[in-house]
Amino acid sequence: MTEIPDRLSLADLASPQQFEVTAFDLPEQDVMRMKVLGICTGRTIRLVQGGAPMIVEVDGACIGVSRRLAAGVWVEIVPEKQDES
Amino acid sequence: MKADQDSSENLKGSSAAVLKVLDLAEPKRVALIGNPNAGKTTLFNSLTGLRARTANFPGTTVDYREAAIEVSGTTVSLVDLPGAYSLHPSSPEEEVTADFVSGGPADLLLVVVDATNLERNLLLVSELLERELPVVVALNMIDRAERQGIRIDADELGRELKCPVVVVSARTGNGIEELRKMVARQVSKGCESVVNQDLCGGCQGCQFAARLDWAEGVVRRTSEGQGERLTDRTRAIDRFVTHPVLGLVLFALIGVVIFMLIFWFAAFPMDAMDALFGWAQATVGSLIPPGDFNGLITDGIIGGVGGMLIFLPQIMLLFFMISLLEDSGYLARAAFVMDRVLYHVGLPGKAFVPMLSAHACAIPAVMASKVIDDWRDRLKTILILPLMTCSARLPVYAMVVAILFPQQPVWAALTFAAAYSLGILMAILMAFLLKVSLLPGPTRHLVIELPPYRFPSFRNALFASFDRGKIFVKKAGTVILLFSITLWILATYPKTEEDKLVGSQATRLAQLQELDGRDPAGDSDLAGRYLATLESENSFAGRIGKTIQPVFAPLGFDWRTTVGVLNSFAAREVVVSTLAILYGADEDDEGQLTTSLKNAKDEEGSPVFTVPTCLSLLVFFVLAMQCLPTTAVVKRETGGWKWPLFQLVSMTLLAYGMAFLTYQLSSLFV
Numbered sequence: 001m002t003e004i005p006d007r008l009s010l011a012d013l014a015s016p017q018q019f020e021v022t023a024f025d026l027p028e029q030d031v032m033r034m035k036v037l038g039i040c041t042g043r044t045i046r047l048v049q050g051g052a053p054m055i056v057e058v059d060g061a062c063i064g065v066s067r068r069l070a071a072g073v074w075v076e077i078v079p080e081k082q083d084e085s
Numbered sequence: 086m087k088a089d090q091d092s093s094e095n096l097k098g099s100s101a102a103v104l105k106v107l108d109l110a111e112p113k114r115v116a117l118i119g120n121p122n123a124g125k126t127t128l129f130n131s132l133t134g135l136r137a138r139t140a141n142f143p144g145t146t147v148d149y150r151e152a153a154i155e156v157s158g159t160t161v162s163l164v165d166l167p168g169a170y171s172l173h174p175s176s177p178e179e180e181v182t183a184d185f186v187s188g189g190p191a192d193l194l195l196v197v198v199d200a201t202n203l204e205r206n207l208l209l210v211s212e213l214l215e216r217e218l219p220v221v222v223a224l225n226m227i228d229r230a231e232r233q234g235i236r237i238d239a240d241e242l243g244r245e246l247k248c249p250v251v252v253v254s255a256r257t258g259n260g261i262e263e264l265r266k267m268v269a270r271q272v273s274k275g276c277e278s279v280v281n282q283d284l285c286g287g288c289q290g291c292q293f294a295a296r297l298d299w300a301e302g303v304v305r306r307t308s309e310g311q312g313e314r315l316t317d318r319t320r321a322i323d324r325f326v327t328h329p330v331l332g333l334v335l336f337a338l339i340g341v342v343i344f345m346l347i348f349w350f351a352a353f354p355m356d357a358m359d360a361l362f363g364w365a366q367a368t369v370g371s372l373i374p375p376g377d378f379n380g381l382i383t384d385g386i387i388g389g390v391g392g393m394l395i396f397l398p399q400i401m402l403l404f405f406m407i408s409l410l411e412d413s414g415y416l417a418r419a420a421f422v423m424d425r426v427l428y429h430v431g432l433p434g435k436a437f438v439p440m441l442s443a444h445a446c447a448i449p450a451v452m453a454s455k456v457i458d459d460w461r462d463r464l465k466t467i468l469i470l471p472l473m474t475c476s477a478r479l480p481v482y483a484m485v486v487a488i489l490f491p492q493q494p495v496w497a498a499l500t501f502a503a504a505y506s507l508g509i510l511m512a513i514l515m516a517f518l519l520k521v522s523l524l525p526g527p528t529r530h531l532v533i534e535l536p537p538y539r540f541p542s543f544r545n546a547l548f549a550s551f552d553r554g555k556i557f558v559k560k561a562g563t564v565i566l567l568f569s570i571t572l573w574i575l576a577t578y579p580k581t582e583e584d585k586l587v588g589s590q591a592t593r594l595a596q597l598q599e600l601d602g603r604d605p606a607g608d609s610d611l612a613g614r615y616l617a618t619l620e621s622e623n624s625f626a627g628r629i630g631k632t633i634q635p636v637f638a639p640l641g642f643d644w645r646t647t648v649g650v651l652n653s654f655a656a657r658e659v660v661v662s663t664l665a666i667l668y669g670a671d672e673d674d675e676g677q678l679t680t681s682l683k684n685a686k687d688e689e690g691s692p693v694f695t696v697p698t699c700l701s702l703l704v705f706f707v708l709a710m711q712c713l714p715t716t717a718v719v720k721r722e723t724g725g726w727k728w729p730l731f732q733l734v735s736m737t738l739l740a741y742g743m744a745f746l747t748y749q750l751s752s753l754f755v
Contacts, residue, residue, distance in 0.1 A: 029175065033532045036171035038205060040294035048320065051329065052425055053531050059204045059297065062323070064421040066530035
């Protein structure tokens with residue numbers, strides 16, 4: 001039986017999908033670097049490419065994130081938004 | 086010796102430093118600030134042309150560019166601050182920007198905002214407005230935004246931000262005149278600070294999320310079409326460029342092109358400069374009466390400074406290429422791809438730029454280390470760069486290989502490859518040792534914006550290479566000039582006078598003069614070479630070499646080789662010419678030089694260049710830090726003498742230890 005993790009980290013995501021950051025489990029300096037690039041709690045972000053490193057799309061910009069760092073970013077999957085424009 | 090301390094030492098007082106900068110300038114000061122990739126440099130170049138000067142913020146290793154410009158009859162001083170996403174700094178450059186803003190030395194902040202990515206750029210704007218600083222927003226790349234179907238109501242945006250907004254395209258020059266007028270107007274009216282609204286709603290929870298939410302609202306109210314900026318084309322290119330395997334292949338191909346440019350293409354201007362300095366030496370030498378002053382000017386100053394300036398084409402080419410790659414959006418992708426490789430040895434992905442260029446020359450490589458954000462990672466990279474085989478080592482490798490494997494091209498090639506590999510392996514080992522000892526702490530994990538692909542600006546690339554060239558000539562040149570004169574004095578004095586030679590030396594000289602006289606072509610200069618050998622032997626450098634030869638004896642070096650090694654601390658390739666002089670050979674005749682060295686005997690009549698000695702010499706030159714220009718540049722980039730001296734001592738000890746092991750072990754078998 002597949003074990004479902006209690007909490008999902010960004011590193012657990014593989015295929016393109018939308019998520020929201022719920023919490024960080026990282027040193028403050030790393031958290032700050034992610035936040036200034038828009039990877040903040042409560043914002044909807046899209047995983048573009050999994051792997052190591054991975055690529056996420058935030059507010060129309062691509063951000064490359066180390067997989068080790070992604071492992072400290074707790075996320076929650078959110079349903080895909082339809083194109084609002 | 087902790088990097089964090091260094092970093093803070095480097096940066097401490099930067100508030101005072103920026104205030105000091107302020108004191109120097111009479112005109113009103115306008116600071117250009119913006120996100121990386123917002124087109125800040127292009128706008129600065131558009132506004133200033135080639136008038137900018139590059140300098141360090143006092144007390145830091147961070148560069149800034151400044152130029153006096155005329156705006157509607159008013160002279161203002163425009164300062165190009167390092168790019169920053171926020172006033173919460175995460176690199177030495179961002180810290181200087183934040184300090185500059187906090188220190189308040191600017192009369193006006195000209196904020197460059199990317200119109201194609203307005204929402205993200207407004208985060209920094211919100212931080213600036215919140216501090217009630219005088220701000221003008223330059224809405225840049227408007228032409229590109231329009232092509233993407235984005236329409237922005239600049240007047241409405243100005244009303245939202247409560248500060249002037251000017252629409253520009255730094256690349257085409259559209260709107261630049263309007264921007265100049267606005268800057269003049271805002272500066273001349275005393276730059277009222279913008280009394281601003283509560284931008285992030287009290288910043289409960291994540292202030293960045295709140296700011297981005299605010300920015301989203303501003304964008305929604307002032308523009309249309311900002312929804313879909315990441316195009317399918319970008320995604321498709323990224324799938325290839327950032328692919329774990331294909332991305333590395335592409336990186337390798339681009340790396341080869343850069344390497345070829347620095348290593349092969351730069352050889353043409355370098356040869357031309359070499360010829361120019363040779364011509365200058367001959368011309369100036371013919372104008373000054375023979376003697377010590379002639380030697381000081383031609384050999385000491387022109388020769389020494391020429392030996393440094395010869396690296397200029399490599400530096401300018403490298404920075405030209407880096408600028409193109411950065412502008413195109415590829416540099417960030419390359420760092421992304423290389424991160425997974427370099428992380429394992431404790432280096433960040435961006436270290437690939439300096440590491441690659443160090444294989445041509447360590448000087449531009451050290452200067453290129455600025456691409457690395459984290460000070461500790463940057464320092465670690467700088468400290469290992471001179472272990473890569475640079476072009477100056479090649480004459481030494483060629484000499485040793487010619488002695489060891491004449492007419493054996495396969496073994497010669499393998500020896501070359503082994504020397505390159507040894508440098509890389511030791512660099513990796515050193516990086517690891519630094520990580521667990523002097524520079525502890527985790528390598529900074531990668532978080533990097535992958536900017537949109539753009540056609541790079543050749544103008545920006547030319548400006549960047551010109552700037553770096555100027556810095557190199559100005560800063561390294563002064564140190565090198567001093568060292569060149571010192572080395573010339575050590576190698577020249579005390580003088581050996583021909584008519585004061587006695588005993589066997591006088592007899593030998595007379596014999597050689599007689600042999601020269603018998604040469605029907607009159608080309609023979611055996612006596613001249615012998616005299617040069619005696620001069621070198623009797624000079625301070627020769628005497629020092631003889632005195633400390635016992636230190637190098639366990640490496641298999643005789644006193645002449647020791648003098649060669651000492652002289653080569655100025656520049657590695659000098660060892661070839663020194664050995665040629667000391668063994669009475671012609672440096673330009675490789676065959677004759679090799680034969681002379683192979684036949685060289687010590688005082689007891691034993692061969693000097695045995696296989697163990699050659700291997701030991703090769704290993705020593707692969708690993709030793711023997712390049713004064715590099716030391717001067719490391720001093721500049723690290724902001725003091727501590728790290729360049731540490732590098733010099735540690736690499737010399739490493740070279741000595743490894744050469745000792747090589748000599749002693751190979752002596753057991755050969």
